[in-house]
Amino acid sequence: MSTLTKLSAIPYTGPAPTNRQPYVPAAAEAMDARGQEILAKIAQPGVTLEAGQDLPTLLVETARIADVLRALHDHPELRFTLPLDLFGADYPNRPKRFDIVYQLYSLSNNERVRLKVRVGENENVPTSVNVYQGYDWYEREVFDMYGVKFDGHPNLRRILTHEAFQGHPLRKDYDPAQRWLLSEAGVAALVPKIAPQFVREEGDSDYERVTLNLGPSHPAMHGTLRVVVTLDGETIVGSEQEIGYLHRCFEKMSETHTYQQVIPFTDRLNYCSAVINNVGYCMAVEKMLGIAAPARADYVRLILSEFYRIADHIVCIGTNLVDLGALTNFWYLFQPREEIIALAESCSGARLLPTYLRVGGLAVDVPADFLSNAQKIVNMLPKYIDEVEALIMKNRIFRERVEGVGVLSQADAINFGFTGPCLRATGVAFDVRKANPYLGYETYDWDVPVAEGGDTYARFLVRFEEMRQSLRILQQAIHRGLPAGPVMVDNPYVALPPKEKVYNEMESLIYHFKLIMHGIQPPVGETYFQVEGGNGEVGFYLVSDGTKNPYRVRARPPCFPIFEAYGKMIAGQTIPDAIAALGSLNIIAGELDR
Amino acid sequence: MSVEKNERTDSIIPRKAGLPPGEGAEKGLITLPGESEREVEDLAGATYLTTKLESVVNWARGNSLWPLPFGTACCAIEFMSMVSSHYDISRFGAETVRFSPRQADLMIVAGTIVDKIAPVLKKIYDQMPEPKYVIAMGACATSGGFYRAYHVVQGIDEIIPVDIWVPGCPPTPDGLMYGILKLRDKIQRGEIRRG
Numbered sequence A: 001m002s003t004l005t006k007l008s009a010i011p012y013t014g015p016a017p018t019n020r021q022p023y024v025p026a027a028a029e030a031m032d033a034r035g036q037e038i039l040a041k042i043a044q045p046g047v048t049l050e051a052g053q054d055l056p057t058l059l060v061e062t063a064r065i066a067d068v069l070r071a072l073h074d075h076p077e078l079r080f081t082l083p084l085d086l087f088g089a090d091y092p093n094r095p096k097r098f099d100i101v102y103q104l105y106s107l108s109n110n111e112r113v114r115l116k117v118r119v120g121e122n123e124n125v126p127t128s129v130n131v132y133q134g135y136d137w138y139e140r141e142v143f144d145m146y147g148v149k150f151d152g153h154p155n156l157r158r159i160l161t162h163e164a165f166q167g168h169p170l171r172k173d174y175d176p177a178q179r180w181l182l183s184e185a186g187v188a189a190l191v192p193k194i195a196p197q198f199v200r201e202e203g204d205s206d207y208e209r210v211t212l213n214l215g216p217s218h219p220a221m222h223g224t225l226r227v228v229v230t231l232d233g234e235t236i237v238g239s240e241q242e243i244g245y246l247h248r249c250f251e252k253m254s255e256t257h258t259y260q261q262v263i264p265f266t267d268r269l270n271y272c273s274a275v276i277n278n279v280g281y282c283m284a285v286e287k288m289l290g291i292a293a294p295a296r297a298d299y300v301r302l303i304l305s306e307f308y309r310i311a312d313h314i315v316c317i318g319t320n321l322v323d324l325g326a327l328t329n330f331w332y333l334f335q336p337r338e339e340i341i342a343l344a345e346s347c348s349g350a351r352l353l354p355t356y357l358r359v360g361g362l363a364v365d366v367p368a369d370f371l372s373n374a375q376k377i378v379n380m381l382p383k384y385i386d387e388v389e390a391l392i393m394k395n396r397i398f399r400e401r402v403e404g405v406g407v408l409s410q411a412d413a414i415n416f417g418f419t420g421p422c423l424r425a426t427g428v429a430f431d432v433r434k435a436n437p438y439l440g441y442e443t444y445d446w447d448v449p450v451a452e453g454g455d456t457y458a459r460f461l462v463r464f465e466e467m468r469q470s471l472r473i474l475q476q477a478i479h480r481g482l483p484a485g486p487v488m489v490d491n492p493y494v495a496l497p498p499k500e501k502v503y504n505e506m507e508s509l510i511y512h513f514k515l516i517m518h519g520i521q522p523p524v525g526e527t528y529f530q531v532e533g534g535n536g537e538v539g540f541y542l543v544s545d546g547t548k549n550p551y552r553v554r555a556r557p558p559c560f561p562i563f564e565a566y567g568k569m570i571a572g573q574t575i576p577d578a579i580a581a582l583g584s585l586n587i588i589a590g591e592l593d594r
Numbered sequence B: 001m002s003v004e005k006n007e008r009t010d011s012i013i014p015r016k017a018g019l020p021p022g023e024g025a026e027k028g029l030i031t032l033p034g035e036s037e038r039e040v041e042d043l044a045g046a047t048y049l050t051t052k053l054e055s056v057v058n059w060a061r062g063n064s065l066w067p068l069p070f071g072t073a074c075c076a077i078e079f080m081s082m083v084s085s086h087y088d089i090s091r092f093g094a095e096t097v098r099f100s101p102r103q104a105d106l107m108i109v110a111g112t113i114v115d116k117i118a119p120v121l122k123k124i125y126d127q128m129p130e131p132k133y134v135i136a137m138g139a140c141a142t143s144g145g146f147y148r149a150y151h152v153v154q155g156i157d158e159i160i161p162v163d164i165w166v167p168g169c170p171p172t173p174d175g176l177m178y179g180i181l182k183l184r185d186k187i188q189r190g191e192i193r194r195g
Helices: A003-007 A028-042 A062-074 A135-146 A250-256 A262-267 A274-289 A295-324 A328-348 A370-393 A396-402 A410-416 A456-480 A499-504 A506-518 A559-564 A566-570 A575-585 B023-027 B053-062 B074-083 B118-127 B138-143 B173-188
Strands: A047-050 A057-060 A082-090 A098-106 A111-119 A210-214 A226-232 A235-242 A525-532 A537-544 A552-555 B067-071 B106-110 B133-137 B164-166
Touching: A028 A047, A028 A057, A028 A062, A028 A111, A057 A062, A062 A098, A062 A111, A082 A135, A082 A410, A082 A537, A082 A552, A098 A537, A135 A559, A210 A575, A226 A575, A235 A566, A235 A575, A250 A262, A250 A552, A262 A274, A274 A295, A274 A525, A274 A537, A274 A552, A295 A328, A295 A370, A295 A396, A295 A456, A295 A575, A295 B074, A328 A370, A328 B074, A370 A396, A370 A456, A396 A456, A396 A575, A410 A559, A456 A575, A499 A506, A559 A566, A559 A575, A566 A575, B053 B173, B067 B074, B067 B118, B074 B106, B074 B138, B074 B173, B106 B118, B106 B138, B106 B173, B133 B138, B133 B173, B138 B164, B164 B173
Parallel strands: A057 A111, B067 B106, B106 B133, B133 B164
Antiparallel strands: A047 A057, A082 A098, A098 A111, A210 A226, A226 A235, A525 A537, A537 A552
C-alpha cells in the first residue's frame, strides 16, 4: 500500500482489480479437476486440459475435433447434447493465430465445457454438423469473420456480411471502418435446399415448383429476415433463410471501444429486453474483475430485467397475433408496455434502450417513487394478460392456426442448440435463472413454465405463463423492499468518483482521469457469463489483454440456432403456417446478426 | 403547459395539461397554411372557401401520409409505440401502414441500414410512386449512429434522398411524431416540389 492510499480521503476497500496479475477464476481448481475427469471419461487421443479457466477447457487437435465432440455428445454420463456456441478469436502474434472455441452444455448434469482448437492461416477444421446440426450456421460465421474453412460443410459461404464483401472482418488486421458496397446487380440468387422427404427425380411430376422470396422488406418478417421457399403447389418443400441484414459489427465495435463504452452496444443486441443484455455483459466484466455490485444495484437489476422480459414477450405475442390478423391484442398490450418503458425512463432517462447499468452497479440511483410505480404496473398487468389470453385461447380460428404449426421435436431442438421459451415449449425445463442463478433468483419462489409439443401453440402458452411467473418474482421483490446503500461499488478503479470529490480532492481527480482516459483494465484472461434473456441463454465470452479495450467480446445469440432450425419447422407446411411460426420464435435481428 | 399528476390512478406516465380548444374553430374560421384567414360566408345555408388548387392538394397530401415502415432495428419498436394507442399517429391521418411500396407515400427508415440491405432499400424506394417522402428516423439512419463499422451505411442519404431527419437513439415516439408533423408542414407550405 502506498502512502497515497493511506492518506487518501477515499477509504481503502481492499486490493484493487489490477491488470498486472492474470485473471484466476474463483472456481479454477474445481473446473480443472472436472476437466481431468471429462478427459478420462472420453478417453480420446489428442486432447489436453487447459488449466486455470472458469469452465473445464479442453485443447483439441484440429483433426480430432469431430470425434471428441461425438464422444462428449454420446457419453452416457456426460451427455453434452446442447451446442451452446462456436466462435473464433484471433491472436496474430501466435503461429497458430486462430482459436476456434466450442461451448457445449449438458442438460442432465447442468454443466458447460469449452473446447478450443488452434489453427493457423489456411488450415482447415473438420466440420461438426454431423454431431450438432446447429453448428452449421456457426461454422459459416467463423468462416465469414475469420476465414477458417470447415472441411465437409454442406454450404460454406458468408452468412452475416454480404456476398460482395472481401476480407474477414474480425481478424485483428482488418480495418474496422473498411466497407465494401453491394450494388443491386451484385445480389446473388438463392436456391433453397429441398427437404429430404420432398426430393424427387427431375421431370417426375407435371407440376413445376415455384421459388418465392419472403423479405427482407415484408410486413411479417419482423425487420430484416429473408426466407426463400420452394413451393410445390401450396406446400413448402424447401427453404433457405438469409440473415445478416442487420449485421452491425457489434463484436468489432467492442474491440475498438472501452469496457464501459460497450454497454450501449449490448443494449442494442436484443433491443426489446435491453436491460437483460446489460446485466449479462456487466456481470461478465465484474466476474473478471472479482467485484460484486452492491445489493441495491442487484435488486434494481432484477426488477428491471423481469419488467423488460415481460415487455419482450408483449412485443412477441402482440406482433405474432398481428401476423395472424388479430390486431386488438397488439394495441391493448402495448398500453402496459408503455408503463414499463415509462418506469425505465424515470430511472435512466431513455425509454427503450436505457443503458442504465455500469460495470459495478448502476449509472444513477432510482427515483423515490420507483417501488410504488413498479407496484402500480404489477397491479395493472394481470388484467391485460388475462384478457388477451381469454380472447385468443378459446378462439377456434386461433387454435387451428397455431396448433401443430411450426413443430420441432425436442431432440432436434436440443441438437440445434435451442434455449429459452422455444426450448421450454418442447418440454425441456432449462432456464439459466434456475440452472445458474444470479442476481438472487434462487431466493424467490417461482416456477419454470414448460409446454409439450414444440409447436406455435406451445410457444404461446410458455410466453404467457412466463409473464405471469415474472410478475410473481416482481411482486415478491417489491414486498422485500429496496435495500439501502449505494448503487455503485466503492472501488475507484471501476466506479467514477462523485463530482464533488473530483473537484475537491486530488486522488479523485486522478482516478476520474484514469477511468475516462484508460477505462477499466481487467486482468488478463478470459471468462464466460450467462444470463437468461427473453429468447434464451445470452452468454458473454470476454477476453481481456489488460488494456482498456476488450480483446474479444462474444455475445451468444439465442435466436441464431432458432432461426437456423426454421427451415426444418416449416417443411411440409404452407406459407400462412410459416408466418404464424416465425412470429412465435421472436427472432430479434439485433441479436441474430449482431 | 404544466406537468400535472396523472388523473388515472393506475398509470405512472406523467400527463401534461391540455391546450384550450382553438378559438378559430368556434368562430367557424378555416385557415390553410400559408393563407390568410377568410371568414366562411353562409350563403343560403352553404359554406365555401376560396383558395389555390395547389394549396388544397398539398393540404390533402400532408394530412394523408401513408407510412411504409422500413423498420430494421430498435427504432422500429419505437415506431410501433407511435402507431399504438398511447401516442397514436392515426390522429394525423397516418394510420394505414402499408408494407407494399406501391401503396405508400412516406417511407420511414427506422433502424440501421447495413450494406447488405442497402440495395433492398434502394429498390423499395424506387418502387414507390411519386409524390414520395422519406424520413430518416434515428441516429443510425441519419449518419450510421455510433456504428462506424465495416458493414453499416453511414447515413441513408448515401443512397436515397431524405426530407426529414429525426434525431435520437431511438427517438421517442413523440419525437418521431414531431418529425412527421414537420414533414406535413413542409408539404403543406409547398416546399416539397414533386411530380
